[in-house]
Amino acid sequence: MSITVVGTMAFDAIETPFGKTDKIIGGSATYAAYAASNFVQPIQQISIVGFDFPQEELETMHSRDILTEGVVIIPDKKSFFWSGKYHLDMNTRDTLVTDLNVLADFNPVVPESYQGSEFLMLGNLVPAIQKKVIQQFKQRPKLIIMDTMNFWIETAFEDLKQVFSMVDVLLVNDSEAREISGEFSLVKAAKKILTMGPKFLIVKKGEHGALLFHENNVFFAPALPLEDVFDPTGAGDTFAGGFIGHLAKTNNISFENMKTAIIVGSAMASFCVEKFGTERLKEISTKDINTRVSEFVQLVNFDIALV
Amino acid sequence: MSITVVGTMAFDAIETPFGKTDKIIGGSATYAAYAASNFVQPIQQISIVGFDFPQEELETMHSRDILTEGVVIIPDKKSFFWSGKYHLDMNTRDTLVTDLNVLADFNPVVPESYQGSEFLMLGNLVPAIQKKVIQQFKQRPKLIIMDTMNFWIETAFEDLKQVFSMVDVLLVNDSEAREISGEFSLVKAAKKILTMGPKFLIVKKGEHGALLFHENNVFFAPALPLEDVFDPTGAGDTFAGGFIGHLAKTNNISFENMKTAIIVGSAMASFCVEKFGTERLKEISTKDINTRVSEFVQLVNFDIALV
Numbered sequence: 001m002s003i004t005v006v007g008t009m010a011f012d013a014i015e016t017p018f019g020k021t022d023k024i025i026g027g028s029a030t031y032a033a034y035a036a037s038n039f040v041q042p043i044q045q046i047s048i049v050g051f052d053f054p055q056e057e058l059e060t061m062h063s064r065d066i067l068t069e070g071v072v073i074i075p076d077k078k079s080f081f082w083s084g085k086y087h088l089d090m091n092t093r094d095t096l097v098t099d100l101n102v103l104a105d106f107n108p109v110v111p112e113s114y115q116g117s118e119f120l121m122l123g124n125l126v127p128a129i130q131k132k133v134i135q136q137f138k139q140r141p142k143l144i145i146m147d148t149m150n151f152w153i154e155t156a157f158e159d160l161k162q163v164f165s166m167v168d169v170l171l172v173n174d175s176e177a178r179e180i181s182g183e184f185s186l187v188k189a190a191k192k193i194l195t196m197g198p199k200f201l202i203v204k205k206g207e208h209g210a211l212l213f214h215e216n217n218v219f220f221a222p223a224l225p226l227e228d229v230f231d232p233t234g235a236g237d238t239f240a241g242g243f244i245g246h247l248a249k250t251n252n253i254s255f256e257n258m259k260t261a262i263i264v265g266s267a268m269a270s271f272c273v274e275k276f277g278t279e280r281l282k283e284i285s286t287k288d289i290n291t292r293v294s295e296f297v298q299l300v301n302f303d304i305a306l307v
Numbered sequence: 308m309s310i311t312v313v314g315t316m317a318f319d320a321i322e323t324p325f326g327k328t329d330k331i332i333g334g335s336a337t338y339a340a341y342a343a344s345n346f347v348q349p350i351q352q353i354s355i356v357g358f359d360f361p362q363e364e365l366e367t368m369h370s371r372d373i374l375t376e377g378v379v380i381i382p383d384k385k386s387f388f389w390s391g392k393y394h395l396d397m398n399t400r401d402t403l404v405t406d407l408n409v410l411a412d413f414n415p416v417v418p419e420s421y422q423g424s425e426f427l428m429l430g431n432l433v434p435a436i437q438k439k440v441i442q443q444f445k446q447r448p449k450l451i452i453m454d455t456m457n458f459w460i461e462t463a464f465e466d467l468k469q470v471f472s473m474v475d476v477l478l479v480n481d482s483e484a485r486e487i488s489g490e491f492s493l494v495k496a497a498k499k500i501l502t503m504g505p506k507f508l509i510v511k512k513g514e515h516g517a518l519l520f521h522e523n524n525v526f527f528a529p530a531l532p533l534e535d536v537f538d539p540t541g542a543g544d545t546f547a548g549g550f551i552g553h554l555a556k557t558n559n560i561s562f563e564n565m566k567t568a569i570i571v572g573s574a575m576a577s578f579c580v581e582k583f584g585t586e587r588l589k590e591i592s593t594k595d596i597n598t599r600v601s602e603f604v605q606l607v608n609f610d611i612a613l614v
Contacts, residue, residue, distance in 0.1 A: 184395060188534055188535075208516075217605075219607075219609070220529040220606050221609075222516070222529065227492050227494045228495075257610075260609050263609055299525060299526060302567050303563065303566070304600070
């Protein structure tokens with residue numbers, strides 16, 4: 001079972017109430033791949049980087065069977081760079097710098113060796129590019145998941161709706177779900193969005209957990225209450241990587257199994273925020289993940305009581 | 308098994324994005340009693356009202372075995388009145404009017420017939436009054452639960468800490484937990500608050516659910532995702548009533564049973580917000596409650612997966 005991940009591989013500089021980093025490795029495809037590689041291999045990356053992206057990072061990826069044949073290296077340009085500062089509540093942040101650099105030229109090509117991939121994760125990108133990637137697969141992947149952001153909802157909604165109609169799972173946060181649907185109630189928002197194409201909708205609410213909607217069903221997964229959220233950067237992409245990783249590993253895309261996949265994704269995200277960048281994701285073992293998933297079971301498990 | 312409820316019985320005038328009421332019946336003790344009376348009887352009210360509090364409402368209470376011997380009626384004063392307007396997100400509201408009226412003279416006396424009550428719910432009141440009520444019980448109730456609000460944290464913190472040291476369960480919302488502890492992280496806040504007296508801490512997060520902390524354990528209960536939250540007034544008191552009602556009915560105050568009680572409380576709160584005031588709470592049947600509790604099971608139930 002293989003997963004193809006499309007997204008950014010980049011540099012971030014992050015400031016949180018707990019500290020500050022210089023340029024560190026980030027990007028949606030980086031986080032998603034490190035998370036997913038705990039569950040299945042290979043992970044097939046599609047991305048673009050500049051001359052400054054470290055060779056050692058690519059080697060670390062290769063050591064986890066994260067393939068980079070689909071990662072274009074532009075020799076005379078810099079990698080995408082984002083810098084941001086989080087507020088005390090860690091749910092809001094200010095973007096300080098966005099240097100597109102190589103990302104301005106991103107025109108992803110699916111390598112021949114990636115054809116036949118069963119699972120496809122489309123990180124947040126220009127909707128037209130997400131569409132182009134899907135169209136390059138000769139055989140439609142068994143499951144296509146997409147992320148997006150408010151910027152595309154506001155500037156490329158028609159393109160975005162085309163992509164919605166081509167995917168199975170849409171992954172957005174609560175404010176994006178409200179913006180797409182024009183509904184404040186997330187239940188109403190979900191009903192509308194599910195008529196736009198995706199069969200499953202995941203609404204991420206940060207520290208307040210995530211909701212999974214499918215037909216008339218809804219499932220809720222909490223976030224693990226943590227003493228400190230050290231750095232939330234990449235938590236959403238890590239969640240996505242854990243989610244698709246579990247689905248691919250079990251080769252089961254039923255609603256029931258997606259519930260478990262959301263818990264696994266939440267567990268992965270809870271590791272991600274414990275340190276800056278991808279540091280924690282590179283340290284953890286299968287045993288750590290299993291222990292964390294068990295904590296989620298403890299967190300929500302109760303005896304059924306009838307009055 | 309009997310429950311004594313201390314709090315307000317009052318009038319509210321409410322404006323939400325869905326509509327507006329004239330003066331309707333409200334008050335913390337009213338909501339808590341209607342909720343709890345689904346589980347055990349009698350519910351013994353301690354409150355104060357004016358000449359304008361309707362006799363029919365008291366009769367409705369009596370018909371549900373909500374006793375009002377401890378409710379003082381002041382013949383020449385009006386009942387407590389609160390008026391507020393909710394914002395679109397329903398998590399925030401502006402208080403338009405607060406007329407204390409009879410509440411300014413509230414000096415609760417525990418009737419002899421209430422002595423021996425096993426469960427005591429102290430609604431949000433002046434901390435010194437909450438303390439006075441506890442002290443009047445010749446035999447300490449088996450379980451004492453208290454609510455409070457930011458106003459007392461800011462103006463009567465020393466008194467409040469005395470009450471904390473006398474109760475078993477403290478019920479606050481997330482911003483109050485942060486204010487009491489001076490910690491932003493709710494996990495850190497809970498650790499601090501649990502050193503102040505209460506053995507159990509419930510942190511209510513409105514539409515984002517509730518957390519129960521006890522020693523080093525934590526349990527999370529979601530709120531039910533609803534199409535519309537029609538009127539959130541009284542949801543917290545209804546939650547408390549359902550919570551204590553379940554504990555009293557099962558006569559079990561273990562952490563395990565408190566988890567279930569929180570789900571029951573959340574189910575009751577989910578009914579409360581469906582209509583203005585206490586209207587919905589008066590309509591629902593045991594069957595409705597059981598169906599709703601089952602929906603909570605569906606909402607969070609997943610298969611354990613080990614990687």
